[in-house]
Amino acid sequence: TEVVHGTAPDGPIAVSMNGAIYMADVLGGQKTGLFFDQRPNHAFAASLAKGARVLDVFSHVGGFSLAALAAGAGHALAVDGSAPALALAEQGAAAMSVSDRFETRQGDAFDTLAALAAEGQTFDIVICDPPAFAPSKSSLDAGLRAYERIARLAAVLVADGGYLGLCSCS
Numbered sequence: 001t002e003v004v005h006g007t008a009p010d011g012p013i014a015v016s017m018n019g020a021i022y023m024a025d026v027l028g029g030q031k032t033g034l035f036f037d038q039r040p041n042h043a044f045a046a047s048l049a050k051g052a053r054v055l056d057v058f059s060h061v062g063g064f065s066l067a068a069l070a071a072g073a074g075h076a077l078a079v080d081g082s083a084p085a086l087a088l089a090e091q092g093a094a095a096m097s098v099s100d101r102f103e104t105r106q107g108d109a110f111d112t113l114a115a116l117a118a119e120g121q122t123f124d125i126v127i128c129d130p131p132a133f134a135p136s137k138s139s140l141d142a143g144l145r146a147y148e149r150i151a152r153l154a155a156v157l158v159a160d161g162g163y164l165g166l167c168s169c170s
C-alpha cells in the first residue's frame with residue numbers, strides 16, 4: 001500500500017451514514033466494510049429498530065447494527081469472523097456513544113447462530129448479510145445450500161412478530 005498524493009490517515013476514519021458512525025480502515029485490509037449500495041437497506045432495517053433487540057450476522061464493521069442503534073434500537077449484537085472488523089464496529093459504537101447497548105461476538109456465523117439458539121436467545125430483528133456464497137456458476141449448488149442453512153439457523157432466532165432479513169451478493 002502506498003500513498004501517491006497527500007498524507008495517509010494515521011488510523012481509521014469516521015464515516016457518517018444513516019445517522020450512524022462507521023470506522024473505515026482505508027489503508028489496511030481488503031475492504032473498508034462500507035458498502036454504499038446497502039445504505040437503503042440499512043435505513044429500512046433501522047426504521048424497524050426502535051427499542052428492538054437486533055442481531056447483525058456477517059456484520060463486518062457493524063453495518064446494520066450501528067444503523068439500528070442510531071435509530072434507537074435497545075440492543076445490538078454484531079457477529080463476524082474478523083476480529084479487526086469487530087474492533088472497528090466497537091470504535092463506531094463508541095463514537096456514537098452507544099457502547100452500552102452494543103456487543104460483538106467473533107466466530108463462525110453458522111456456529112454462532114447455533115450457539116445463540118442453544119442459549120435460548122431471540123431477537124426482534126435478525127439480519128444476515130454474508131459474503132458471496134456463490135461467486136461463480138460452479139459454486140452455485142454449494143452456495144444455495146449455504147444460503148438455505150444460514151436462513152434456517154437465523155429464522156429460529158427471530159422473536160414472535162420480528163423480522164428476518166437475508167442479503168445475497170452472489
